[in-house]
Amino acid sequence: MVRLGKLTDYGLVLMTCIARDQGAPRRTARDLARESKLPLSTVSKLLKELLQSGLLVSHRGIKGGYILARDPHQISVIDMIAAIEGPIGPNGQPDPTIIQTVPRPDFFFLWLFSIFALLPPWTETFLMLTGPVAVIGLLFAVPFISGTGEKSWERRPMSVVIVILAVTLVGTLTWLGTFSPWSPVMDAWSAAPTPADDLKGRTPLELQGALLVQSKQCRNCHSLGGEGGLRGPALDDTATRLTPDQIVRQIIQGGGNMPAYGKNLSPAEVNAIVAFLSTMHPHGQPPARDSAQPAVPASQ
Numbered sequence: 389m390v391r392l393g394k395l396t397d398y399g400l401v402l403m404t405c406i407a408r409d410q411g412a413p414r415r416t417a418r419d420l421a422r423e424s425k426l427p428l429s430t431v432s433k434l435l436k437e438l439l440q441s442g443l444l445v446s447h448r449g450i451k452g453g454y455i456l457a458r459d460p461h462q463i464s465v466i467d468m469i470a471a472i473e474g475p476i477g478p479n480g481q482p483d484p485t486i487i488q489t490v491p492r493p494d495f496f497f498l499w500l501f502s503i504f505a506l507l508p509p510w511t512e513t514f515l516m517l518t519g520p521v522a523v524i525g526l527l528f529a530v531p532f533i534s535g536t537g538e539k540s541w542e543r544r545p546m547s548v549v550i551v552i553l554a555v556t557l558v559g560t561l562t563w564l565g566t567f568s569p570w571s572p573v574m575d576a577w578s579a580a581p582t583p584a585d586d587l588k589g590r591t592p593l594e595l596q597g598a599l600l601v602q603s604k605q606c607r608n609c610h611s612l613g614g615e616g617g618l619r620g621p622a623l624d625d626t627a628t629r630l631t632p633d634q635i636v637r638q639i640i641q642g643g644g645n646m647p648a649y650g651k652n653l654s655p656a657e658v659n660a661i662v663a664f665l666s667t668m669h670p671h672g673q674p675p676a677r678d679s680a681q682p683a684v685p686a687s688q
């Protein structure tokens with residue numbers, strides 16, 4: 389739907405006014421304001437824009453005033469709207485802090501988007517160039533490869549299975565494409581608060597760690613309480629899988645698609661984060677422990 393601004397609407401009224409009575413003497417801005425019943429300031433503004441876009445010409449002097457630059461039949465409504473609305477273009481300077489881009493195709497191409505996101509990056513160009521040629525070529529070749537035999541689907545169980553598999557595959561890939569679990573959720577750290585349960589009864593150092601997990605944007609990839617990125621595992625029960633030493637290693641060295649934070653966190657910050665994450669184990673489930681250390685009875 390095209391939404392016309394008020395000024396454009398007035399512009400059309402004004403142009404109609406000028407187009408009427410072509411033979412009459414030229415009219416000034418004041419005459420036109422009276423005739424069109426528009427405020428003089430609006431009329432002056434519109435006249436300036438219409439002049440600039442070459443739809444009107446003005447003549448100075450006693451018999452001066454405004455007339456159409458061309459025959460009225462040669463001026464379309466689009467010309468007039470374009471003259472007043474102006475070209476649609478970039479508005480203002482680019483803002484690099486805007487990171488909420490949606491790099492997704494229309495829904496019927498989402499499955500392709502998912503395939504390329506999940507396959508190794510080097511296959512992308514190769515598959516884009518050869519894939520369509522191979523698939524279309526194969527479709528053309530089908531009658532030559534197998535032009536005889538059963539046509540009814542009831543007698544072709546294998547074909548039915550292949551079709552079901554293909555539909556399921558495309559459906560699953562499309563579904564994955566809608567929320568792309570492989571890419572970070574760039575506003576998770578600021579949009580999702582740390583669950584209150586994860587903060588209850590924590591020491592100051594652990595709370596400091598919780599703050600850092602939030603501010604260092606770990607949640608773009610990791611969820612807490614079901615909110616946050618899906619690229620890395622949820623951190624709610626990390627302590628059941630990793631000992632504090634292993635968490636330190638994961639944070640400093642990264643790995644497995646996680647960036648290394650060694651150079652971006654001070655030792656004190658790593659300490660705080662590890663202190664916090666070491667408390668992340670569900671009630672009744674003990675944290676992971678170093679198997680090289682002697683076992684400690686649960687009561688201690």
Ligand code: HEC
Nearest residue numbers: 604605606609619620621626629635638643644645646647
């Ligand atoms: C770009 C996404 C990304 C960011 C940002 C990120 N991680 Fe990770 N993280 C991952 C991925 C992916 C894994 C899984 C690594 C693997 O499978 O080996 C992971 C694994 C982990 C693990 C091990 C989890 C487990 O239970 O096995 C911890 C702990 C961790 N990250 C902590 C952090 C902390 C703390 C931060 C912020 C300082 C952070 N991550 C930021 C992607 C990320």
